[in-house]
Amino acid sequence: MIRRTILLTLITAASLQAQVSYERILRAGQEPQNWLTYSGNYNGQRYSSLVQITPENVKNLELQWIFQARSLEKFEATPIMTDGIMYTVEAPNNIVALDAATGRVFWTYNYTPAQAARPCCGRVNRGLAILGDTLFMATIDARLIAVDAKSGRPLWNVAVAKPESGYAMTVAPLVVKDKVIVGTAGGEYGIRGFIAAYDAKTGKEAWRFYTIPGPGEPGHETWPASNNAWEHGGASVWVTGSYDPDLNLTYWGIGNPGPDWNGDDRGGDNLYSCSVVALDADTGKLKWHYQFSPHDEFDYDSTQVPVLVDTQWQGSQRKLMLWANRNGFFYVLDRATGQFLLGKPFVEVNWASGFDEKGRPQRIPGMTPSAQGTLILPGNQGGTNWYNPSYSPKTGLFYIPTWANYSSLYVKQPVEYQEGRNFGGGTPRPTTPTGIRTTVNNYAKEDEGYVPFAQSIRTPAK
Amino acid sequence: MWAIAIRSCLFISMLAAGAVPVIAQHEYTSSEIEAGRQQYAANCTRCHGPDGDNVANADIGHGKFRRASTDEELVQLIRNGVPNTAMAGMNNISEPNAKTIVAYLRSMAATAAAVAALPTGDAARGKAVFESKGGCTNCHRIGDVGSRAGPDLSQIGAQRRSVELHRSLIEPDAEIVPANRLIKIVTRDGATITGRLLNQDSFTVQLLDAKDEKLKSFSKSNLREFAFVDKSTMPSYKDKLSTQELSDLISYLSSLKGQAQ
Structure with missing residues (x-):
């Protein structure tokens, strides 16, 4: 009886260990019972080494508890787990600390975003970051807030950008060393996107990298010299980046250029929209970039977590980056240099036929939005979207949630920039019903070279 | 309720404090004063501060009103505001509620004497007392420093009057805010x-x-x-700190307005 009581007490008593140090985050893989960053690990693999749940016993899982959110918004957050405490966001921007064993609430930090907040595509949030005893949340009114993880009390609250100009944040911040890194959304409202780092103690901005280069900066020539399209050319950040501590580079996917579906006034490649950028984590300085979709007109945000994998590639050990992009292609890059190693479609694609040596997509003539509409695969949601991929070092497989056999009719319309107003320039219309499937890529099977679609699990169309 | 004064805590505290002169037209019940305290905290503290002395030339916590003297005039001022100033009319406050605010303002003036008698405090010295001699960080937290066992004091200066801080330091058991038990x-x-x-x-x-x-x-x-736990775990600082140190400490705590919302 006594033993049973002690056991029960142990089970019900969850405890918070104070220090989620940077060193602990670096070694997050060694404590699989926790989940210390958005992707679980700096490498973005979203791989758990826990083995309790197996294909054999998964059918026996039973409901243990329910947390009833006081919100009708969607849950898009990945919770942070530290030593029995689960921290998540009740959309749009309330932080909740839960006992992971029972679902009971320790505290809630309620934040009401400013009326001016107009996030495209949902009043959602993708989660938190933690360092020490402090949680960090990016809000839909473009503020960054630090909250005490034990009491839920706010510590600092700083403006990252102006919501009146269309800026918003739905991203889960990324903590690197003593800094908190976030990126701004708002590409549908004519923002000039940026990634910025803030001092974790004070909230003071440490560096800022504009995702559209200004005059005099390399890449500015990819925007017209004849107008100011670059000033509101979008290039949002929607999803958290990853980090390679050896290279001290943090990698972030950049969203579409604006106007989304009408590129007439923004001739050129429109860097760094639809790209991955590799930034020095201490200074925010650009080390390299690779653009997946130059001069995009299909809303093909690179809104995916860069997945970092160290493995053999064509006979030698390489630091790779794997990326299934919204544009329908699966990529392998060298993440030290940005070198393009491979690009293959993982769903049906009709806007590009392949790549040149440097990895620039070869466009198919006529495949652009038009006044009467052009049927493009993949459609506006993309071959995949923000829903995270994962990589298993055990199987060597890369797992992608995908939209299969999916197209949109891209109709182009004129649009003029007005601060804080929609800046779409068109309408992507739905076409055929589609299903969702999970694609599993064996991207590096050495004996046969690259073999796409090792398996595909298809969900019937609804 | 408003017009009929039954018995006034204010009167008693006036005697105890040595008869502070105030121009109250009514005597107020303790429940009216308490209701006024809550109304004041919800509607007035943001601009006027917990001690009522945040706005220049309008030290309403010490009975110094520029545009009103009678209780009725104060009620009208609260509800109608003062034209061309930051004092907007607050007609969302009902007349009975505005009357309780006046009750509280009168009681503030009467009870401010306890700290008025203290020597002028120095917030910088008070910070040193807080962090060393007072040992306050063993239980209290300000910003990201100190223990979370006791109430967090990061915004205490925006929440509590100097007299309340003084009383908590001298008689910790006198009033324990329910949330802090x-x-x-x-x-x-x-x-x-x-x-x-x-x-x-x-x-x-x-x-x-x-x-x-x-x-x-x-x-x-x-x-x-x-x-x-009925009793506060905080010790009394009555004999632990000098009058000057107490005043410094209160000045420091009153300066803590917090940052984040």
């Missing part, structure tokens, strides 16, 4: 845990253990005892 639980196997109550429902309780500052959740069926 500690809770003590004893588990069935005899473990005792004291901490801050964060949440509870019919079957479980969640608290922050004052000892190790960990978040803990318990099933009530596994508890032998579960009760609030």
Whole structure:
């Protein structure tokens, strides 16, 4: 009886260990019972080494508890787990600390975003970051807030950008060393996107990298010299980046250029929209970039977590980056240099036929939005979207949630920039019903070279 | 309720404080004053501050009103505002509620004497007292420094009057804000845990253990005892600090307005 009581007490008593140090985050893989960053690990693999749940016993899982959110918004957050405490966001921007064993609430930090907040595509949030005893949340009114993880009390609250100009944040911040890194959304409202780092103690901005280069900066020539399209050319950040501590580079996917579906006034490649950028984590300085979709007109945000994998590639050990992009292609890059190693479609694609040596997509003539509409695969949601991929070092497989056999009719319309107003320039219309499937890529099977679609699990169309 | 004064705590405190002159037309019940305190906190503190002295030339916490003198005039001023100033009309406050605010303003003026008698405080010296001689960080937290066992004081200057801070330092048991009560639980196997109550429902309780500052959740069926601690665990500083040190400490605490919302 006594033993049973002690056991029960142990089970019900969850405890918070104070220090989620940077060193602990670096070694997050060694404590699989926790989940210390958005992707679980700096490498973005979203791989758990826990083995309790197996294909054999998964059918026996039973409901243990329910947390009833006081919100009708969607849950898009990945919770942070530290030593029995689960921290998540009740959309749009309330932080909740839960006992992971029972679902009971320790505290809630309620934040009401400013009326001016107009996030495209949902009043959602993708989660938190933690360092020490402090949680960090990016809000839909473009503020960054630090909250005490034990009491839920706010510590600092700083403006990252102006919501009146269309800026918003739905991203889960990324903590690197003593800094908190976030990126701004708002590409549908004519923002000039940026990634910025803030001092974790004070909230003071440490560096800022504009995702559209200004005059005099390399890449500015990819925007017209004849107008100011670059000033509101979008290039949002929607999803958290990853980090390679050896290279001290943090990698972030950049969203579409604006106007989304009408590129007439923004001739050129429109860097760094639809790209991955590799930034020095201490200074925010650009080390390299690779653009997946130059001069995009299909809303093909690179809104995916860069997945970092160290493995053999064509006979030698390489630091790779794997990326299934919204544009329908699966990529392998060298993440030290940005070198393009491979690009293959993982769903049906009709806007590009392949790549040149440097990895620039070869466009198919006529495949652009038009006044009467052009049927493009993949459609506006993309071959995949923000829903995270994962990589298993055990199987060597890369797992992608995908939209299969999916197209949109891209109709182009004129649009003029007005601060804080929609800046779409068109309408992507739905076409055929589609299903969702999970694609599993064996991207590096050495004996046969690259073999796409090792398996595909298809969900019937609804 | 408003017009009929039954018995006034104010009157008693006036005697105790040595008859501070105030021009109150009414005597107020303690419940009116308490209701006014809540109305004041919700509607007035943001601009006027907890001591009522944040706005230049309008030290309303010490009975210094520029545009009104009678209680009725004050009620009208609260509800109609003052044209061309930041004092907007607050007609969302009902007349009875505005009257309780006046009751509280009169009581503030009467009770401010306790700190008025103290020497002028120095916030910088008070910070040193807080962090060293007073040992306050052993239980209290300001910003990201100090223990979470006691109430967080990061914004205490925006929440509590100087007289209230003074009284808490001298007589910690005189008033314990309900949210700041500690809770003590004893588990069935005899473990005792004291901490801050964060949440509870019919079957479980969640608290922050004052000892190790960990978040803990318990099933009530596994508890032998579960009760609030009546007494404050804070010592009286009446004989621990000099009058000057107390004044410095109060100045420091009053300066803590916090940052984040």
